[in-house]
Amino acid sequence: MNQVLTPPAIQLSAVALDKTYRKGPEEVNVLRGVNLDVRRGEFLSIIGRSGSGKSTLLHLLGLLDSPDIGEIRLEGKRIDHLPAKTRDQLRNRVFGFVFQFYHLLPELTVLENVLSPLMIRYSSWEYWKRRKELQDKAQEMIQEVGLSHRLKHRPNQLSGGEMQRAAIARSLVSEPEILLADEPTGNLDVETGKGIIELLNRLNSERQLTIMMVTHDEAIAERAQRIVRLSKGQIENIRERAAG
């Protein structure tokens, strides 16, 4: 709110988001009028207690869900009301997702998992034609996260950290503009978690990738450039961390 920024720098914004979930007979008001602007190339973390609505905010921003009231804007254009097909494409091309439980497809190998966004993007014919190029790209991405020795392994043969790295490689292979990470370290030990955050930091600085990370861990949140604190569905404060 108090951050007045130059308009072109704002990449993604949430405008007066309201979201209510129905849990049996009860209605849970998860988000209540959230406004948030995300700058291009910034590493933003959203912190809050369980049930504060931080994951929901991330889902709304990533078009996994649509708000009851309010708008999501990408480059100043409203995107949450677009037809399902267009939103599917935006999810595939603009956003990359990393989840707490990695969410790799158990039937596929690491390489195939990483390739899956590209398989979704291209038709079978086009994928077949460009498979060499796409596979190279996926391998390159896997190398970047340090999993080259695990190409043909299934997710159940990997450790937690390795799975998360694979998931990050998958989210990066489609060259997204914004990476949405939902508790990426939530299921990992401190040391491994640190490695993942370092990887995210590196991607942020090297690729100018916009990263939004949801976490409940203060120490992890501190690694971001800006920290948004959510409480009871509203933004409590936004804090800028001194660059370092």
Add this chain to the structure above:
Amino acid sequence: MYKTLLCQRYLRTRFIALASIISVMLGVATMIVVNSVMSGFSSQMRDRIHGLLADVVIESHSYDGVSDPDLQIRIAREVADDYIEAITPTVEVYGMLNFNFAGQWITKPVTLIGIEPEGKAKVGPLRSFLDSYNPVYAENEISRKALRPDSEQPNWNLSKDAVEYRREKIDRQKWYEEQLAAMEQAETPLIDPAAATVESENPEGAMPNDPFADPFGDSTAANADSEPADPYALMDGRVYVGVGLVSYPYRDPETGKMKTMMMAKPGDDVKISTVTAGRPPSHAAYQATIVDVFKSGMTEYDSNLVFCNLDELQEVRGMLSPATGKRAITSLHIKLKDYTQASDVVERLKSAFPPDQFVVKTWEQKQGPLLAAVEVESAILNVLLFLIIAVAGFGILAIFYMIVVEKTRDIGILKALGASSSGIMSIFLSYGLSLGVVGSGVGVVLGLLFVHYINEIEDVITWVTGRKVFDETIYYFPEIPTAVHPSMVISVALGAMLIAVLASVFPARRAARMHPVESLRRD
């Protein structure tokens, strides 16, 4: 691309899917086997009916028939000569067949068909039905070779074996009579002339316990009396009798196998009673020699039809016009060059043969109810069998539903990665299709193999259970007839695939409608 990949992986990793493949496979295989055997039986049956009748039959309403067969044939040729390959005149009338077996007279109601064998052989495959032209099988091996060469025209002469049999029989009969006479002379020096006549007329009555007694003692005796020159001469009447009329099946008490007991054989004489063509009709009877036994495989025919020589039947029935000396016939059997034109020919013939005197029908029309019954039976059976595949379809539905529930999280992931609802749906639809394709593919192969080796399989089952599954003496087939129609195989396979896809529509729609966030939360 991800659709194919995932669908293929699900196929390979979900063993539960194997269950649905197997049920589709079994359904398809069963349908193919049953259909092939059914159509094998039915086409055999059609062949048999067709063979005994003729492509087209012109019948007069009256048993008196119509005079001058040559004229009738000319009329038929005039209107449809281009279509007709052969015509033969016949007389059809009801009658009674009497013969003596093991000391008692057996009487059977029959349909007498007076034919000229050469002419009848031209309108239908008469040879293949006559016993003497065909080898006899027992235990899948030839136990008796054909008695006549295929080149021999069907005729009213006995085969060599039958001539021998007849000679032996008559000789034995004579010997018995002589012995009997000698015995009687020795025992009763005072001959009672009345008793002697009875004895000579009915010798088997005197020896009811002798299995070798000649059932036709009376006729041979009469024959011998009238023609002392050749005691072995045949009767003027000659017949081909249906096998069902002169035989009965029984179980061999030693081996437990079904066998056929012949009550009369070629070479034996029978007595035939029928009605004359006069007004009013009166009774007429004559003696005839069995020349051959025919076996069409249709019980209806084999236990009802007697083919006899046309001229003798016409004479006995008084079907000769005293004024012109022309004979009368009751029907014409016609063979067409091309059976597909039958209805056309029937129309043409109808115009020449007035409906108040004649009925013109194709063999299919004549056998309409029977053929329709077979068709209905096969249609109902198909519906029932298709239900098997439908059951397999519900199996697929249930299994898919479970797989969708199990894969909820993965569906959420795919949606988060940008997969569209239709993409998700097509994963499961193509999964269903692949199950259908694999299941019906294997089913088709299995079914065709089963049909191909059905007789070997039957042998094995017989060997294992010790009971004959397919008894050739009951069905008249040396082996199980099958006919595989490619169109049937294709439609069964396509039907199974369609059912598999239809069954996966519901789970696939459920998968497609899943909300990404809710699916992802399932942990």
